[in-house]
Amino acid sequence: MDSSFRKMLTRKILFLLYLPLLLWSCTDIVELELPEQEPQLVVNSMFTPDSAWSVDISASQNALSNAPYEQVQNATVEVYQGSKYLFNLAHTRNGKYKSEEALPKALEHYTLKVSAPGFPACEASNFAPALPATRALKVARASSSIDPNIPEAEVSFVLDDAPNTQNYYAISAYFPDTAYTGEAYKNYVGLDFQAPIEQEFTMGNSYFFSDKLIDGKATTLKQRYTLIEGKTVYLNIAQISPDYYHYARTLVKQSYNDNFMTTPGPVHNNIRNGLGIFAGYNTVTYHIKH
Amino acid sequence: MRRLYLVLLLALASSSYTALAQVTVSGFVQDARSGERLAGAMVSAGVTGTTTNTYGFYSLRVPSGALQVQVRYLGYTPLSFSAPTLRRDTLITLQLQPLENELREVTVTAEKVTDLQQANRLSMRSAELKQLPRLMGEADAVKALQLMPGVQAGREGSSDMHVRGGGPDQNLILLDGVPVYNVSHLLGMFSVFNPDAIKNVDLVKGGFPAPYGGRLSSIMDVQLKEGNNQQFSGEGAVGLISSKLLLEGPIRNEKTSYLVAARRTYLDALAAAAAALNGEKMSNYNFYDINTKINHTFSATDRLYLSVYGGQDKFSDKDEYAGQNQQEEQQFKMRWGNATSALRWNHIFGPRLFSNLTLTHSRYSFSQDTESSTIQSENKTQRQTEYSSSIKDWGAKADFDFAATARHSIRFGGSYTYHNFSPESTTLRTDTLTLTSDSFSTIRAHEFYTYADDRLQLSERLQATIGLHFSGFAVNGAFYTSLQPRLALGYTSAKGISIRASYATMAQYLHLLSNTSTGTPTDIWVPATDKVKPQRSWQTTLGAAASLAQNKLELTSDLYYKEMQDVAEFKDGGDFIGDFIRSGPETNFANFAAPPYETRIASGKGWSYGWETMLRKRQGRTTGWLAYTLAWSWRQLDSINHNQKYPYTYDSRHSIALVANHQLNERWSLGSSWVYRTGFATTLPLTRYKALEDPTAYRPGTYSPTIETADYLGERNNYRMPSYHRLDLSLTHTKKKNWGERSWNLSVYNAYNHKNPYYLYLSSTGSSTSSPRRLYQKSLFPVLPSVSYGFKF
Structure with missing residues (x-):
């Protein structure tokens, strides 16, 4: 279902729901105070076997505050493998804590313990899944269904989903670019999912889906993107931990909830006694030269 | 003889001479x-x-x-x-004989308030609800009941009722004995009940008599007029957005009579006129409802009634776009409505045994149809999406009243209903593809109950009702039963003060799933299944009632406590419409976007308690009531609010309603109502925090929408909206004409223009400190004057 169609449907349904509001409503700014909440540690960290540990630590604030987030620079960040202490992460700059050389391992369960003066201590546990089992990558030239003059690349590969477990994936694609300011950056391309499944949601330029429809099966997945002649496109296929999937899903849902009558939903949080996300992923990257 | 009138005395030698005197x-x-x-x-x-x-x-x-x-x-x-x-x-x-002049102070109470049968029961006649100030010129039975103690309205303007802390699905709403599943026109601004066609409205909110069952919190029994069997007559009204007409009269002789009542809004015509004036296309909305009733008296002991209701709301919209290389057209239609019918046979077996046999049918359906077509480079592509949801019932019930002795009055009976649920069906058609998905396949269920109770006059002062209600529900191989004792006891003192207590258990085999916090047509009725249990409750009440001031005033006061088991809601973040919209055409909607509802809901318990009191005057120049409710209502559902208890969304600690109508003289009357209630509970984020940085979002020189902030919601319903209060006024001028009577009604809704909270929301987070985040309140109705013209002949 293309996005314009979805938007149109959304607009119509919400129009009906809002009909009385459109007829008579008025909006007032009300000077209401929210009760003060004690700040908590906010821990945001994604880890993967091919990158060093990196943790961002900040403080939560009143919902009405618009001040920049306070980055916590004096925290103690300990990494455990199971119950075994491994090492502390060092503060590098502005609330970022990193390891020097140590890399996470796939399928190992790690625990992060964070404490800082003035905040309740918190901790979280997670793991990086195995590399996604992909094979038989094929790239073919195609043309856009909207405009035959626009060339597209159709990428297909087989994903062997592991049976009897709930697996989650995220796909993104980019090519290195410097076109805007001369600074090197990753220029992410929009992906058009083909049958048999669509993405369930997107966050940023990542496309998320679960194995609900392909559980335990070998499935050929196809994506299309606008062909960029002469560029190398990097296709990232990541298997992500359930916590990361649920965090991204609920964060997107909370942020883009356009139905005022729906009770707002909480964002998934796996930090005990704190807020944020500590989750692992594991990525296969294909280089596609055009 | 003006006051007393006896027309017919018919003696039947129906039983033998009684030797028992x-x-x-x-x-x-x-x-x-x-x-x-x-x-x-x-x-x-x-x-x-x-x-x-x-x-x-x-x-x-x-x-x-x-x-x-x-x-x-x-x-x-x-x-x-x-x-x-x-x-x-x-x-x-x-x-x-109807009172010619209600200005006289006559001390007649309709139902004796101290009678045990009146405990936990609110009654309203058609004439009483028409005296109330009107919203957009339309008197409304549900809006009137929302002014009664123990009944909370939902959001402003809605036709929801939250009775003693219960949900809107926990009210069995009967139209001439047939369940109505959605009582809202225009998203609740009007109920589906045409006030001209109504004879009586009763709301039972506790101490349920044995004949009632199937819902946890209340029974709203709307009885329509039967049709005048003496003479042809009619009445009608022309309002700002709708008009109505009722005709009734005998057919040939007084043995047969009919009633036809119809109502339609002309918002669509107003929109068309506005569109013609400003040259822009506008959306189209209208609703209508029709009540018809015919009855025939076959003999002194037999009478047959046929009652049919139909009503529908329709909304449509059309967008067109014509560019240089592309033309697009999109049409959207949504419709929902009820249809009910009842065939009722009253038969008197003997002076002591009365029976009523009813065959019923009820249907509620909702559908949505979206069509889009695009013409590009001479190629035309089309897409059509149909979505529908419905519930259909066929039923039969038999009720018997048996006057056993002077002290015993026994009722017994039973009912069977065949339910056919089609909670969701989606079809997608494109040029090359047709996909149909019954994500909840049609579910057929069988529901029955049987009951008996005995109303005992134990002594001159002591009354009791002892009853049993037994119900069952068969669905998908599961079979649920419920044995429900019903007890009520009343004692009337020498001074006329009645003390009464009751205990009742109820079972409900249906759930209403809603992704919104107010009733909308997209809500879906689903049955209990082998995976989702029926709702059950018990309630106990203790109260007192007295007639005061030579029976001119009624005073009632009741304490209640109610527990509800296996109430169900969508889990946090459930977004039924959103899931549907976000599902793709190639996606198996049934298995992916909308898995079986059993997996999408959270179940748990609820409990509520409170005190209600009402002082009511029902006759004379000045009528009205003062009602106060002190109430608490809680929920505790698995996987919601970390399994901890939280206040029900429509929990309101204090509610006051003051309703007064005054007949100035034979032509002029004034009406007013003032309501106050503590604000409802809502969920607002109390804390915000930094979201995970999205590594794929960065792109120099461009704006990439990224999520920088997450809101921590804390506990569910953690915030109280500001209090709600509103004054409505009306002035009616009635004049006799040689053809009948006409009246003008001027009503002012929210007379002092108080901006009541409809919902609260926080503005989006921004990175600029120059636009601080604010808490906003959306209000629905400002001061709304309306005028309507009514006539009677």
Whole structure:
């Protein structure tokens, strides 16, 4: 279902729901105070076997505050493998804590313990899944269904989903670019999912889906993107931990909830006694030269 | 004879001469002018008394001999009738004359407030609800009940009722005995009940008599007029956004009568006119409803009624776009509505046994149809999406009233309903593809109940009702049963103060799933299944009632406690419409976007308790009531709010309603109502925090929408909206004409323009400190004057 169609449907349904509001409503700014909440540690960290540990630590604030987030620079960040202490992460700059050389391992369960003066201590546990089992990558030239003059690349590969477990994936694609300011950056391309499944949601330029429809099966997945002649496109296929999937899903849902009558939903949080996300992923990257 | 009127005395030699010196006097109480049978009229003979049942039937066991019968009913001249010496069972139809001039202070109470049958029951006649100020010129039965103690309205303007802390799905709403599943027109601004066609509205909110079941919190019984069997008459009204007309009269003779009432809004015509004026296309909306009823009296003991209701809301919109290389057209249609019908046969087996057999059908359906077509480079592509949801019932029930002795009145009966649920069906058609998905396949279920109760007059002061209600539900191989005891006890002191207590258990085999916090047509009814249990509750009440000031005033006061098990809601973040919209055409909607509802809901318990009191005056120049409710309502559902208890969304600690109507003279009358309630509970984020940085979002020189902030919601319903209060006023001028009567009604809704909270929201987070985040309140109705013209002939 293309996005314009979805938007149109959304607009119509919400129009009906809002009909009385459109007829008579008025909006007032009300000077209401929210009760003060004690700040908590906010821990945001994604880890993967091919990158060093990196943790961002900040403080939560009143919902009405618009001040920049306070980055916590004096925290103690300990990494455990199971119950075994491994090492502390060092503060590098502005609330970022990193390891020097140590890399996470796939399928190992790690625990992060964070404490800082003035905040309740918190901790979280997670793991990086195995590399996604992909094979038989094929790239073919195609043309856009909207405009035959626009060339597209159709990428297909087989994903062997592991049976009897709930697996989650995220796909993104980019090519290195410097076109805007001369600074090197990753220029992410929009992906058009083909049958048999669509993405369930997107966050940023990542496309998320679960194995609900392909559980335990070998499935050929196809994506299309606008062909960029002469560029190398990097296709990232990541298997992500359930916590990361649920965090991204609920964060997107909370942020883009356009139905005022729906009770707002909480964002998934796996930090005990704190807020944020500590989750692992594991990525296969294909280089596609055009 | 202006005050007392006795038209018909029909004696049937229906039983043998009684050697026990006890005879039964039975029959109907009816309106002398229209032949309408009157439910709830008090009939007494000496120390023995009873009230007419829903069909206007009474039965009294009295000593043989001379008899003095008294009949009282609100709005009618009391009847005192001296019967000749009775030596056998006798059938007497009693006709009451409507009060010509209600300005007189007449101390007639309709249903004696101290009677045990009136405990936990709110009653309203058509004339009473028409006295209330009107929203957009339309009197409304549901809006009137929302002013009563123990009944919370939902969001402003809605037709939801939250009775004693229960949910809107926990009210069994009956139209002439047939369940109605969605009572809202225009998203609740009007209910589906045409006030002109209504005879009585009763709301039972606790101490449920044994004949009632199927919902946890209340029974709203809307009885329509039967049709005037004496003369042709009609009434109607023209309002700002809708008009209505009712016609009734006899067919050939007074044995057969009919009633037809229709109502339609002309918002669509107004929108079309506005569109023509400003040259822009506008959306199209309208609703209508039609009530028809016909009844025939075959004999003094047999009467047949056929009652049919149909109503529908329609919304449509069309967008067109024509560019240089592309043309697009999109059409959107949404419709929802109810249809009900009842075929009812009243039969009197004998002076002591009355029966009512009813065949019923009820249907509620919602559908949505979206079509889009695009023409590009001479290629045309089309897409159509259809979505529908429906529930259909067919049923039969039998009710019997048996006057066993002077002290025992027994009711018994049973019912069977065949349910056909189609909660969701989606079809997608494109040029190359047709996909149909019944994500919840059609579910067929069988529901039945049987009941019996005995209303005992234990002594002159002590009354009791002891009953049992047994129900069952068969669905998908699962079979649920529920044995529900119903007990009520009342004691009336020498000073006329009645103390009453009750205990009742209820079971409900349906759930209403809603992704919104107010009733919308997209809500879907689903049955209990082998995976989702039925809802169950028990409630106990303790109260007192008294008639004051020579019976001019009624005072009631009740304490209640209610527990509900296996109430269900969508899990946090559930977004039924959103899931549907976000699902793709190639996606198996059934398995992916909308998995079986059993997996999408959270179940748990709820409990509520409180105190209600009401002082009411129902007759005279000034009528109205003052009601106060102190209430608490809680929920605790698995996987919601970390499994901890939280206040129900419509929990409101204090509620006050002051309703007053005053007849200035024969032509002018004033009406007013003022309501106050503590704000409802809502969920607001109390804390915000930094979201995970999205590594794929960065792109120098461009704006990439990224999520920088997450809101921590804390506990569910953690914030109280500001208090709600509103004053409504009305002024009515009535004038007799040679053809009948006409009236002008001027109503002002929210007279002092208080901006009541409809919902609260926080503005989006931004990175600029120059636009601080604010808490906003959305209000719905400002001061809304309306005028309507009514006529009667």
